Amino acid sequence: MRHILLIGKDGQLGQELQQVLAPLGEIKSVGRDSLDLANPEAIAKMVAEVKPDLIVNAAAYTAVDKAETEQDLAQAINGIAPGILAKQAQEIGATLIHVSTDYVFDGSQSHPYLETDPTQPLGVYGQSKLAGEQAILSTQANAAIVRTAWVYGVGGKGNFVKTMLRLGAEREELRVVCDQVGSPTWTGDLAEAIVQLSQQINPEIAGIYHYTNSGVTSWYDLAIAIFEEAKQLGFPLKIQRVVPISTAEYPTPARRPAYSVLNTQKISAILGSYPPHWRQSLRKMLSKLAKKG
Numbered sequence: 001m002r003h004i005l006l007i008g009k010d011g012q013l014g015q016e017l018q019q020v021l022a023p024l025g026e027i028k029s030v031g032r033d034s035l036d037l038a039n040p041e042a043i044a045k046m047v048a049e050v051k052p053d054l055i056v057n058a059a060a061y062t063a064v065d066k067a068e069t070e071q072d073l074a075q076a077i078n079g080i081a082p083g084i085l086a087k088q089a090q091e092i093g094a095t096l097i098h099v100s101t102d103y104v105f106d107g108s109q110s111h112p113y114l115e116t117d118p119t120q121p122l123g124v125y126g127q128s129k130l131a132g133e134q135a136i137l138s139t140q141a142n143a144a145i146v147r148t149a150w151v152y153g154v155g156g157k158g159n160f161v162k163t164m165l166r167l168g169a170e171r172e173e174l175r176v177v178c179d180q181v182g183s184p185t186w187t188g189d190l191a192e193a194i195v196q197l198s199q200q201i202n203p204e205i206a207g208i209y210h211y212t213n214s215g216v217t218s219w220y221d222l223a224i225a226i227f228e229e230a231k232q233l234g235f236p237l238k239i240q241r242v243v244p245i246s247t248a249e250y251p252t253p254a255r256r257p258a259y260s261v262l263n264t265q266k267i268s269a270i271l272g273s274y275p276p277h278w279r280q281s282l283r284k285m286l287s288k289l290a291k292k293g
């Protein structure tokens, strides 16, 4: 029987992971209330208590803009905690799967980023996530770091898809950024990929992997797709027009990469197939959301 420790059970990815990891063994799922990643002693204590074979870390400080003024907290959770987890995993021979981000790149490239491409975060969140990757890689743990991007799911506090549905129900017109492109990624697919990877990862193939849904789009085009699909599914919508705007017209405290596309060839070779196209997965997620009501 495998013992699994899932950290970050209440996040949008964590909720999905709880379901797909459960059949693999005995799972201990913890949220911030029972394990605060900003507290190094608590991490060591939890790992010693659970003695897992597999640790999956879906928790993170994800408030990209707020991180600009909460640097120490972002660094503690995203930069330091993953290294402590990796050390603990190494000590007891456990496998660690950790989730990271496209924000480790500056987005100046114009072809999909490889795992080996140089990193250059644009803000505090990206810097803290990169520090977490480096802390894990500095240990000898059997660990996989899965970088993903533009994540959305049915659960959790919020994401772009749910925000568009809420605003589209209230307003006739929305202005959405059209000069940032990436690959929207459904937590359902990402969680399945993590489960498959967790069963295959070994010290020879430990390291960084890129996983997103296939295809490339802008936030503007994603908004259009959300409304098209949602209309067909009968979501209540007032929206009449989506207006494309530039990033310069929508300033935020943290800069975002303009080009966030990740090359998924490496993980696809291990999983045996490329990730589903983002539009197909968006449809699936919206159907689930519609059924949930």
Ligand SMILES: NC(=O)c1ccc[n+]([C@@H]2O[C@H](COP(=O)([O-])OP(=O)(O)OC[C@H]3O[C@@H](n4cnc5c(N)ncnc54)[C@H](OP(=O)(O)O)[C@@H]3O)[C@@H](O)[C@H]2O)c1
Binding pocket: 008, 009, 010, 011, 012, 013, 014, 031, 032, 035, 036, 037, 038, 057, 058, 059, 060, 061, 062, 077, 099, 100, 101, 102, 129, 147, 148, 149, 150, 151, 152, 156, 157
């Ligand atoms: N969302 C995206 O677009 C995106 C893109 C690329 C990569 N990622 C990465 O994907 C992973 C999953 O993200 P997500 O979208 O599922 O994020 P999320 O919905 O914001 O969930 C993150 C979870 O981490 C928890 N957490 C925050 N601080 C904590 C602490 N000190 N101790 C323990 N738990 C803490 C949060 O708890 P509270 O709710 O109590 O704060 C929340 O449940 C993260 O590693 C993130 O960096 C996300």
